[in-house]
Amino acid sequence: MSGTDATRVLVIGGGIAGTAAALGLHKAGHDVTVYEAHPGTAEDIGAFLTLASNGMRALAQLDATDAVTAVGFPLTSLRLLDSRGTELTHAPLGEMTDPDLRYRCLLRGELNAALQETAARRGIRLHHGARLVGITDGPCGVTARFADGSTAHADLVIGADGLNSTVRRIITPEVRPTYAGQRVFYGYSGAAPGADGTGVITFVRGSETTFGHAVSPTGQTYWFARVSTEPLPDGGAAHRTPWREDLLPLLRKDATPAADIVAASEGPVMVTNATEMPLGAVWQKGRTLLIGDAAHAASPATGQGASMALEDAVVLAKALRDLPGPQAAFAAYERHRRPRVEQNITVSGGISRGSHAPSRPSPVVARPAEPDEALIHQLAWDILLPAAPPGQP
Numbered sequence: 001m002s003g004t005d006a007t008r009v010l011v012i013g014g015g016i017a018g019t020a021a022a023l024g025l026h027k028a029g030h031d032v033t034v035y036e037a038h039p040g041t042a043e044d045i046g047a048f049l050t051l052a053s054n055g056m057r058a059l060a061q062l063d064a065t066d067a068v069t070a071v072g073f074p075l076t077s078l079r080l081l082d083s084r085g086t087e088l089t090h091a092p093l094g095e096m097t098d099p100d101l102r103y104r105c106l107l108r109g110e111l112n113a114a115l116q117e118t119a120a121r122r123g124i125r126l127h128h129g130a131r132l133v134g135i136t137d138g139p140c141g142v143t144a145r146f147a148d149g150s151t152a153h154a155d156l157v158i159g160a161d162g163l164n165s166t167v168r169r170i171i172t173p174e175v176r177p178t179y180a181g182q183r184v185f186y187g188y189s190g191a192a193p194g195a196d197g198t199g200v201i202t203f204v205r206g207s208e209t210t211f212g213h214a215v216s217p218t219g220q221t222y223w224f225a226r227v228s229t230e231p232l233p234d235g236g237a238a239h240r241t242p243w244r245e246d247l248l249p250l251l252r253k254d255a256t257p258a259a260d261i262v263a264a265s266e267g268p269v270m271v272t273n274a275t276e277m278p279l280g281a282v283w284q285k286g287r288t289l290l291i292g293d294a295a296h297a298a299s300p301a302t303g304q305g306a307s308m309a310l311e312d313a314v315v316l317a318k319a320l321r322d323l324p325g326p327q328a329a330f331a332a333y334e335r336h337r338r339p340r341v342e343q344n345i346t347v348s349g350g351i352s353r354g355s356h357a358p359s360r361p362s363p364v365v366a367r368p369a370e371p372d373e374a375l376i377h378q379l380a381w382d383i384l385l386p387a388a389p390p391g392q393p
Contacts, residue, residue, distance in 0.1 A: 006031045007320060008154035010144050012132050012167050014038070016108075017292025017309035018160030019115040022124050023062045024317025025158075027381075033152065034119065035130040035144070037161070047186045047270050048222050049111070050075065050201070051104045053094035054375065055307025058314045061381045065100050067114040072106025073216050074099070079202040083254040093201065105201070105214050105222060111306065132166045137286040156326055157288040158316070160309075163275060165294035171285040179231045180274040180299035181353040185247055187269040189221040189261050204258050208250045210301075211258040223261050225251070226301065226352065231273045243269045274299040274352050279342050284330045291316060296341040301351035304344050312337060315378060318385040332387045336378060339389075 007030045011018045014036030022032045051059070051068070059065050076096040080088045095101040119126055134145040135157060144152045159167025163177055204211040213223040225247055244262075251259035277297045283290045292309040315336050319329040377383055 007156060007326070008141075009033070009156045009158060009320075010035060010142070010152055010154045011158045011160055012144065013159065013161035013165075013292075013294070014116060014126055014128070015112055015160065015162055015292070016115065016306050017162075017294070017312060018158070019112070019119050019126075020058075020062060020064075020310050020313035021158055021160055021291060021316055022119050022126075023064060023115070023122070024313045025320065026119075026122055026124050027062065028317045028321035030320065031154075032124055033154070034124065034126040035132065035146070035152070036126065036128050037131040037166075039129045047108050047272070048105060048224075049108055049306050050303045051106070051111075051310075052304060052307045053101045053103060055304075055310045056095075056101045056104065057376070058307070058310035058379055060100055061314045061379055062310075064115065064118050067118045068104065068106070068111065069100070071110040071114055072104045073198060073214075075103040075105055075201045075214060076199045077201075079200055081202065081204045081256055083205060083207045083256065085254075085256045088205070090200075103201070105216075108306075132161070132170075135167065135170050135288060137288065142287040155287065156320075159288060159290040159294050160292045161294055163293045163297045165290065167288060168290055168294050171288055171290075172282045175278065175281045177275040177277050177297055180276045180349050182226045182228050182274040182299070182301075183232060183246075183271055184274050184300055185225040185227070185243060185269055185271050187223055187262065187265045188267060189223060189264040190219070190266055204254070204256045206251065206254045206256065206258065208253060209247075209258070211251065211256070213258075213261055221261055221264075223258075223265075224300075225258070225262070226274065228352075232271065243271055246271075274301070276345050276349050279345060283334055283338075287326065289316070289330050289333070296337075296345060298341070298345040299348040299352040302344055302348040304348070308341050308344060311340075311375075311379065314381070315385065318381070322385045323387060328387065332385065335388050336385070340375075 009025050009030050009032045011022050011034045014034045018034055022034050025032045059068055075093055078093045079090045082088055094103045131147040133147050136143045141153055141155050142157050159165055161167055198215045198217050201214040210226040213221050215221050248259055276299050283295045291312040316333050319333040323329040323332050
């Protein structure tokens, strides 16, 4: 909604996409309240992620760079090994010459907490333990109903409640995420043999796995492995005890540091399914819009999920700031975002499904090209968001 009118917005989900969207909408002058089903900020704390340069660029537009660079650690180069441990490449990563735009490795829970603390300092209301059960869209606004019997009324609802989104289930119950062909393991090791120094993320193109690791400044090794196999039972995520039986025999088939790093693991290992949303899924209905993983979850193979969510937050805030009314803003948001995020779903899913047999070694990662001028222009807070991207009607 353009002009000085403050739109009342309910954001469902206090994770990365939801809290970032709240920061953007608040900066645009709107009245925002966030409702998060979890009682605290530490959901998925067992998993780590990387923020790419495009995600860090979006954070800068939300004035949240300092909060995030206070946690985690930067990554400035990418190293690639084959299944024999031979180095195939070692190259700069992203926009590494700008400290604010460097890739960053951090726990998902750390990122959630940093964004939520920033929101609280700016006076954004955030309610934990508020589990959505229904949405009613009426002529004068939209009402959200919660499991404790409470309700909230506003002009718009933004569904940022993740892969298993309740908002999505309410507005498009037939649309569900699907398995992308791999289980993903996340863990942490101490002073692991064969690990590189800090600032480097190493990918191993294994014969039956894709493996990656990075070392923090304190010497802890963050690692992940992607394995093509059947999905976990019930499609869920779990911290599992017998994970070594699943993973180590596969890693030991290759002459790389991966098996030793995993064998040195400390604490629980998180195992989850790689999942994705179908292309063309509905993102909006009436006064309700989906963003982040609720709209366009992708396999983690490109490492772009969190960064895409941060881009969403900036573009949505600009759309509601610059365009005449919520329907025009939602339509413009979708026209700007859908081609980019669905390309990521396609590329990432293709990587996940392309690593089945030793005769076809797994691709490691397909990093999107560095931000082009159109993306930089789209994210720049001081530039008006057009109704459609260049070249589109």
